Amino acid sequence: MKIKNLEESGIVKLAVICNDIALLMVSYWLAFAFSYGFALAGCFPYALKITLLIGVLTIIPTSYVAPPLFLKRMTHGNDILGRSVYTVSLQTLFMMTAMSLIRHSYMTAGEVLTGSCIFLCLLFSERSIIHHHLKRFRSQGHNLRHVILVGHPWNLADIYHTLNDHSLGFKIQGIFTRKDLPESMQLPKLGDRRAVMAYLQEHPEVTDLYMVSDTDYTTETEEIYRYCENHMIRFYALPVFMEFLTKRMELSHLGSTMLLSVRNEPLQDPVNRGVKRLFDILTSGVFLFTVFPIVYLIAGIIIKIQSPGPILFKQKRNGLDGKKFYCLKFRSMHVNKDSDRLQATKDDPRKFKFGNLMRKTNIDELPQFINVFKGDMSLVGPRPHMLLHTQEYSRLIRRYMVRHLVKPGITGWAQVQGFRGETKTLDQMENRVKADIWYVENWSFGLDLRIMWRTLVNMLKHNEENAY
Template sequence: MFDVALVLAGAAVASQIRFDYLAQSGFYWALVMFAAAFALAIFPAFGVYESWRGRSKLALAGQVSLAWLIVQGSALVLMYSLHRSDFVSRLWFSYWTAVTGGLLISYRLITHAVLARARGAGMNLHQVAIVGSGSQCDAIIRRIESAPTTGFRAAAVYNTSPQKSPVTSTGVPVFDTVDALADYIRTNDVHELWLMLSLAEEPLICSLVGEFRDDLVNIRFMPDVRSLALFEGSGVIDLLGVPAINLVASPLSANSMLKKEIFDRLFAAAALICLAPLLVAIAIAVKLSSRGPVFFRQKRKGADGRVFTIYKFRSMRLHTEEKGTVRQATRNDPRVTKVGAFLRRTSLDELPQFFNVLRGDMSVVGPRPHALEHDDLYQKVVAGYIHRYRIKPGITGWAQINGFRGETDRIEKMERRVEHDLYYLGHWSFALDMRIIGATIVAGLVHRNAY
C-alpha cells in the first residue's frame, strides 16, 4: 500500500508544480486512483514485490521503471478511450509520471541501501550450511563473501568428496557426517541448507530432507547440471505445475520475454518517430546514389528458426549472385556505393530494422541474424550456432559491441561471435540490454570492421 501513497504523492507534487495548488477535478483523481490500482495489479508480474535479498539495485530500478511506464501507458490509453485527453494537462501528466517514478525507485533504493548496510554490519543475516563437493562449496562461499549485502553468511560445510576435493575456504567448519552437520545446524540457529548436489546423489538428498523434516530450516536444492546444461545457470520453470530444469532451451522465462517484447515495441515506435526525418533523408540519398530500390530485402531466420524478411537501406549497386550463395561484403567492395559505404560504416543502413522490431520479427538487442545460406554453412561447423535462434535476433548485440561484426572470412571469427551470442543468452537481463544499447549509441555506430 505504500506504493499507492507514493502514486498519490507524485500526483499531488505534480499538481503543485503545474498549477500551484493541489485541488483538481474529479477526473484527475479518478485517473490517479486507476493508476494506483493498476500498479498494484501489474507490479507483481514484473517481480517488483519479490524479495530484494541478493538482487542488484540496477535491475530493481529497471523493473520498477518498466512496470510504472506500462501503468502510465495504460492510463493514457484509458484517457483517450474515454475521450478525456483534453481534460488532463499533458504537462501535469508528464510531471506526475516523472515524480512518481522517481519516488518509487528512490524508496526502494534507499530501503535497499539501509538493509545492505545492516547486513554488512552483521544484522538481518541468514546463516547458511552448504552440502557438496569441496570445489562446489568453495565456489558458493566465494559468492557469499563477495556479496555481503545480500544477507547470507556461510556457517557450515558438509564435504561429500573430502579425498578428491577438499574444502580450501578457511573460517567455516567442515563436517564429514550428516549427524554432525545436523547437530551444528540445530545448536547454532542456521536458517538455510543449500544442497549443491548432482542428480545421482538422490539418497543423500532424501536423507538430508528427512533429517530436517521437523525443523524450521529452509532447504534449497541447487542441482549440479553443469555437464548437461547448454547455458550457465539454467533456471527452473513451471510446466503444468511441475518444476523443470532447462537443460537445452531458451534461458529466458516467459515473464522475461514479455518484458523484452513490451520494451522492444515501445523503443522501436519511439525510435521511428524520432528518426523519421533522418530516415527520409537517407531514403532520398540512397535513391539518388544508384539505380534500384531504397530498401534491401532478404530472408533471415528469427526465433525458433522462423523465416522472415529483414529490411535495410540498400548500400550496394544492383547485381546478381549465383543461386544458393551469398557473397559477404569485403573491404573496398566495388558493389558498395559511396552513400552505401557511409551507411555501412555508421550502421545507419540497419535503421529500417526498427520496422522488423515493431512487426515482432526482431528485438532491439539480440544475436544478429545471418543470411540463410550462411546459417546452413555455419551450423554444421560451429558448435552451438543454431542455439542463437532460441530468442529473436537483434539490431545490435553483445558480440557487435565487443568488436565481432562485419565480414567473417575465417571460421574463428564466427566461433567468437557465437560465443558472445550464447553468453548474452545465458546472462540476459534488462540492465544488460540497456548497457548494449548505450554502448551501441555511444561507441558502436562506427567500427573498423563495418564496410
C-alpha cells in the same frame, strides 16, 4: 538467532509502501504544479486532494501485485528498472480505472501521464540507490545468510562462485565432502556428510544448505532435509543426474510430473511476448510514419548518385526458429556477387563513400524497422546472420542455434558488450553467441530498454570500433 531477510520483514514492507505513497504524492503534486502553478498546488485544491487520495488507494493493491525486487540479493539493475516500469504502469492503470468508475476526472490524461513519468523516475532512482547501499551494507558483513555446501565440489562450483560475491550478503562457512577441492574454491573442508547433522546442531546461525544428493547416503540426506525443515533452514538440492549440464535449470510440470528444463526462457510467457511485440509495433510504427520517409528520400538520392542499383539491400537471414526472412538495409556497397558470402571488412573496396558513412553511423540499419513492424525482427535481440554463416557456425560452436529461440534484433546484448561487426576469429563469434544466449535466458523489458539506451550512447560517442 536467525538473521531475517529484509524482504521478509513486515516492517520493511510497510516502510516501502509508505515510501511509495510519498513518492507518488510528490509526483502528482509536481504534475499539478507544472500545469496550474506552484502557488495553486501549494493550496492543495479539492481536485488535487482527490487525485492524491485515489493515488494512495491504488498504490496499495499495486504493491501486492508487483512487489518490489530491490531488497532481494540476486537482483540486478535491469530487474529494478523493469519492475519499476511495471509498477508505475499498473498503478496508472488502476488510477485511470478508478477515475472512470467515479465518472469524473480530476486531472487530465496529460497530467496523469506527467505524474506517472515523474513517479517512474523517482521510484527507479530511489530503489537503485537503496539497492546500491544494501550491497555495500551486506559486503561489510551485515544482514548475512550463513551457508554450508554438501557434496561433490565440482557440482557445487557454480554455487560457490555465485554466493562468494560479498555484496550479496552470503557467508559460505564450509563444505562437507570427501573429494579434493579445486584451487578456485577457497573453503574449509568440514568432513563428510555424516558430520552435517552435528555441525547444524552446533551452528544454529546456518540459514541455507546446498546439497548434491548421493545414493550412498540416502538415510543421512533424509535426516538432514527433515532437520532443515524443522529449523527454518532453506534446503536446496542439486540435480546431479544431469552432470553434463553446467548451467541453471528450470522446474516445470507436465500434468502431475515434475520436470527440469535446460533453460529459463522469459519470452515463452505469452504476456512477455505480448509486451515486447506491442513495444516493437508502437516504436517502429512511430518511426516509420514520421522520420523514416525523410531519411529514405535523402539516403536514396545519395545512394543512387554514388552507386547504380537498388536503394535497399535485401538478404536472406535466419530468424526466429531458424526460419529465413529478407533482412533490409540501405545498400552500402556496390552491387557484387560476394554479398551473401563475405563479411564487410574495414577497408572493403566494395563500399562506396556514403555507404561507409552509413555503416559507421548505423544509418544503413534503419530499414530494419520495417522488419520489426512486419514481425520478422524485434528492436532488441540477437543480430541475424547470413545463411552461410549460420550453416558454418552451427557446426563449429556449441549451442549456436539457441540464439534463434527469440526474434533477431536491430541491436542486442552482444552488440552493447562490444561483440559487433566483423568476426575475425572463432573465439569472437563464440563470445557473441554466449552473449546472445544470456539474453535469451535473462530477457526482461527493463533489459531491452537498457540495451537500447546503451546502443544510443555508443552511437553518439562513436564507441563502436567494428562499425564498418
